[in-house]
Amino acid sequence: MGAGTFLQNAWFLLIGVLLAGYAVLDGLDLGIGVLFPFLAKTDEDKRTLVGAVGPVWDGNEVWLLAGGGALFAAFPMAYATIFSGFYLALMLVLFSLILRAVSLEFRAHDPAHRRLWEAAFVAGSFVPALLFGVALGNVVGGVPLDARGEFAGSFFTLLRPLPLAFGILGLCAFLLHGSAFAALKCEGGLRDRALKAAGALAGATAAAFLLSFAAVLAYLPSAAGSVPAWVFSALVWLSLALFFFAAKKGRDRQAVVLSSAIFLGLWGLVGAIHYPNLVRASDPALSLTIANASSSPLTLKVMLIIALAGMPVVVGYTIFAYRVFKGKVRPGPDGY
């Protein structure tokens, strides 16, 4: 198993950055989506929460499309294997994302079916928040692949202990992140409830992290030898502990930074134990790696130029947009 060329390594890193960017940004609104029925007591609470994510969720979700597009362009073999192999699971994610995408807009303008669209927002946030971790757990933990690199399992192959542990961890981390963002954007009782949830979720995330940790050590014993993996684990623990105190003391901005750091630690950890694999096969000789699943050097180079030219600009105007909408959300008279 070669370690790959510079370009293949760069793309492994870049896709990691795009997916981590997705987790940090869309995590804000996925988390709020799942917490929505628990945090909102009144109609005004609902409008406030929806107002917090309304202007930004769409831009956040593009990070997933960029990450998926980059996977397609840079490692088409892995993209093809994952998307065709995990067909039914990804269809569930897709249907959730579709309903979620229209839910906020339709909720605001279709008052007769407001409950339906709110349910779509909540369910459409919950399913991806859970299944992203399950999918990641499968490619990291290993799935049966045949000699052509095609998935050789079924839907139920995907539901083994390690992927399920990753799914629960992902869900907890999204909820944690969403609760901190809700505290940052809201006031009064809503903010108090968000902070209280954040404290409890810190405990749940710690438990889920231990569970995933144990699953990794049990199923991928070689991971224990990775120094970066231990460093990133330490980052997760440290951020989680600081998050707990930030939530207790009501430091909402700090909490959002720390929950973002937890995601970065988790992605770093995944990268450390997964590299140079893209899809680990049950038989290691058949794994799809950055070396055997990538596009040609020219495509990787062109794509790198596109990414380096485009992404700094994206980051720039995304920061601009968050500044335009910064501060506490005040629910308007008719929706937002």
Place this chain on the structure above:
Amino acid sequence: MDAVFLARLQFGFIAGFHFLFPPTTLGLSLIVFILETLYVRTKNEAYKRLSAYLVKVLGTVFVMGVATGISLEFAFGNNWAAYSRTVGDIFGAPLAAEAVFSFFLESVFLGILVFGRDRVKPKTYRLSAFLVFFGAHLSGLWIIIANSWMQTPAGFRLEGGRAVLTDFFAAAFNPSTVVRYVHTLLAGWLTGALVAMAVAAWLMLKGRSATAAAALMRVSLAVFAAAAILQLGSGHAHSMQVTKTQPEKMAAFEAQWKTMNGAPFTVFGIPDEANERTLLAVRIPKMLSLLVHFDPNGRVLGLEAFPRDERPPVFLPFAGYHLMILFGLLFILMAAWGLWLQARGKLAASRGFLRVLILAVPLPYLANELGWIAAEVGRQPWAVYKVLRTSDAASAVVPAGNIIFSLALFTLIYALIAAAGLAIILRTVRGGPDGGPSEAGKGAA
């Protein structure tokens, strides 16, 4: 049922449904940008209210486009894994570039258009309108690059059965990219402009917001008329390109069975593929040769010139192509009628014309879908012209039952979205640009 057939059916359904929205976004974002520019120039509040009114519609249409567009990003891997493996080296790049350069831009600045009216200066708001317009048009370019590469692939070589990029610009600006891009943009302008004209017409018929309705009609009629005329030229250029680069597709468009010098243009007919003839054909002699070669005796290849297993189906491409042209000509007539009424100052009072505008709203959508069907069915039996057959492109590991399941759910969810979205757009339009008490406030979504 055959899994490849089901995968095609599913892709056709989700792509065809998605294709209702982006053309509307192209046209409406242009009109919103024009209105914002007029507002910044003249400080006339009517333009601002009109723009806010259309931004609500644009917001709903855009969100539906986003929701249904995600499916397509998934579909190449879900259902077309063999395709992704074979041509991913080239095809993945424009999709990723579209996200990086366009999706972020459109999404972030649409957020400002819809929610940020009171949070930014008018000039920043206009800039946001421009960036949504620009992002939508850039997005169209990348997706047309990807699709055109399937029609007229270039800039690659085959290596061990896989297409490998050799020249990025040759692949991106392959022989059909530019003309197909222009043709698609103009189709979008026609669509968005006709929607805006219909809204203005409805306001005029109801006698509401007369000044605003007249301003909206003026702007959208100008866009519509310009696009309708230009589309005639771009459609012609596109047909010449198809004749040159995919002659069997042009033969299918025209149900041209035999190769001949001085080929006629078939105005009407019913292609009978089994017997290779066209029933009830009405033909203009030598017209096809004249149109595609500027020479009445030019040679046009017939379907007979191609091996049977490389011929596209004829009926759908023929019907789609001809109906699209018919609608295109109707748009020119409608534009001329409108301009004539406007020049005489009688447009707002011409109830007949205003009703026609409203009834005509489905036509550009039909024209878009028919043109797309003609283009993609006319590409068969190839997924990538002369590189990869559609029958070899589908996912090997996805059983037919899974596709039936997903197709059933797509149908349900899309029907729900279509019904709710249409109802919301109609409600927004009924609210009018000046708004009732329930419509006051910062704006949509």
